Amino acid sequence: MVKDDDLKGAIRSGATTAPEIADHIGKSDSATRRRLKKADDDAQSKLVRERNPRGSGYIYAIADEDQEADSEMPVFGDRDYDWSQYVPRAGATAEYVETNGELSDIESIIEHRHDTGQLPRFRLTGPPGTGKTTLARYIGAMRQWPVIPVQFTAAMRDSELFGSPHIIGGESVWVDGPLVKALLCSQERPVVVVLDEINRAPFHRKASLQSFLDHRAQATLMLRGGEKIEGDPENLITVATMNEGTEYETFPIDPAERRRHGNTWDVPFLGLVDADLEAELVADNTPVSIDVARVLVRAANEVRELAVADRTSPVENGIATSIVLEWARTTVAYRQSNRSDPLTRAAKTAILRPHYSGRAAEEAEAVIHDTVRS
Numbered sequence: 001m002v003k004d005d006d007l008k009g010a011i012r013s014g015a016t017t018a019p020e021i022a023d024h025i026g027k028s029d030s031a032t033r034r035r036l037k038k039a040d041d042d043a044q045s046k047l048v049r050e051r052n053p054r055g056s057g058y059i060y061a062i063a064d065e066d067q068e069a070d071s072e073m074p075v076f077g078d079r080d081y082d083w084s085q086y087v088p089r090a091g092a093t094a095e096y097v098e099t100n101g102e103l104s105d106i107e108s109i110i111e112h113r114h115d116t117g118q119l120p121r122f123r124l125t126g127p128p129g130t131g132k133t134t135l136a137r138y139i140g141a142m143r144q145w146p147v148i149p150v151q152f153t154a155a156m157r158d159s160e161l162f163g164s165p166h167i168i169g170g171e172s173v174w175v176d177g178p179l180v181k182a183l184l185c186s187q188e189r190p191v192v193v194v195l196d197e198i199n200r201a202p203f204h205r206k207a208s209l210q211s212f213l214d215h216r217a218q219a220t221l222m223l224r225g226g227e228k229i230e231g232d233p234e235n236l237i238t239v240a241t242m243n244e245g246t247e248y249e250t251f252p253i254d255p256a257e258r259r260r261h262g263n264t265w266d267v268p269f270l271g272l273v274d275a276d277l278e279a280e281l282v283a284d285n286t287p288v289s290i291d292v293a294r295v296l297v298r299a300a301n302e303v304r305e306l307a308v309a310d311r312t313s314p315v316e317n318g319i320a321t322s323i324v325l326e327w328a329r330t331t332v333a334y335r336q337s338n339r340s341d342p343l344t345r346a347a348k349t350a351i352l353r354p355h356y357s358g359r360a361a362e363e364a365e366a367v368i369h370d371t372v373r374s
């Protein structure tokens with residue numbers, strides 16, 4: 001019989017993979033593996049696993065090891081939150097330009113959720129820079145609902161989601177994390193939680209999201225002696241975003257988790273759906289004229305076509321709207337200081353150098369030059 005304490009002892013001694021742990025405790029690989037999986041599935045256990053970034057299989061760790069449970073610990077500010085402080089100020093959030101009906105779809109689901117009984121869980125996928133984060137915040141901003149953003153990272157700990165003890169004035173004080181605040185807020189009013197770039201966090205950090213996202217709308221604070229925080233699932237509007245592309249490391253997301261994040265929209269490059277609309281967005285948000293904006297969007301679309309439709313091209317990533325905006329602003333700066341060829345110079349420093357390399361850079365550059373000159 002393999003015991004949890006032995007597993008933890010092995011991990012504390014430096015074993016990370018199942019065979020290493022088995023070796024350390026002198027049990028069989030298969031028995032050890034079964035017990036490890038069980039411990040990982042058990043929300044009460046602090047033993048967690050994630051995919052081994054340097055090989056196949058999993059590695060194991062102990063979450064928030066150094067902290068002891070204490071139900072007597074006072075809560076910072078006594079949970080006397082002023083939710084109006086979380087409502088985006090007018091003008092502080094960019095207006096989202098709808099690409100493919102995604103905003104209208106989400107609005108209908110939110111509006112009719114009480115009749116349909118559907119949980120307001122949404123997921124946005126697509127290349128970086130297509131406005132997913134902007135859309136998520138805009139959903140709250142347009143209704144003047146509080147917005148609580150959570151940026152996921154590879155090194156993220158559960159305490160960054162749910163809260164952790166801090167030493168304040170020599171005393172241990174519990175500070176609520178963003179998800180606990182969201183649950184508390186949802187008891188009173190609708191709140192939008194932006195789970196941004198959720199696929200940058202390893203799987204185990206997200207396992208703890210389960211009861212938060214499903215009909216329970218609940219979090220259990222182990223370090224406060226198992227305190228349960230319950231929200232109103234219909235008032236808890238969650239928008240998870242997932243950047244897709246080859247540009248940085250992400251973790252796979254399993255079907256059960258995908259399901260919990262709800263209806264999903266792929267947010268494509270705006271210009272490929274409506275070039276005029278993207279040109280207007282660029283002209284509205286930067287000092288370039290609508291005519292220049294149109295040229296930029298046309299060039300961006302040529303590169304996007306290579307990335308999206310041409311399988312023989314080395315160009316794998318298209319030019320996102322955010323990059324077109326950078327290109328526009330850089331062009332204006334170069335033009336105002338009379339740099340030669342401001343448009344193509346700006347293409348080099350704002351698009352090609354930061355986002356492309358090798359043959360992809362050459363091909364993207366050629367396409368941009370052809371379009372700009374024509």
Ligand SMILES: Nc1ncnc2c1ncn2[C@@H]1O[C@H](COP(=O)(O)OP(=O)(O)O)[C@@H](O)[C@H]1O
Nearest residue numbers: 094095096097128129130131132133134321322
């Ligand atoms: N459809 C859009 N509507 C409004 N702004 C957009 C749109 N697409 C991109 N942007 C702008 O581009 C920048 C990057 O957008 P962001 O929301 O961070 O993209 P993502 O989250 O998809 O990476 C922001 O300044 C945003 O205002």
Ligand SMILES: [Mg+2]
Nearest residue numbers: 132133196241
């Ligand atoms: Mg984003």
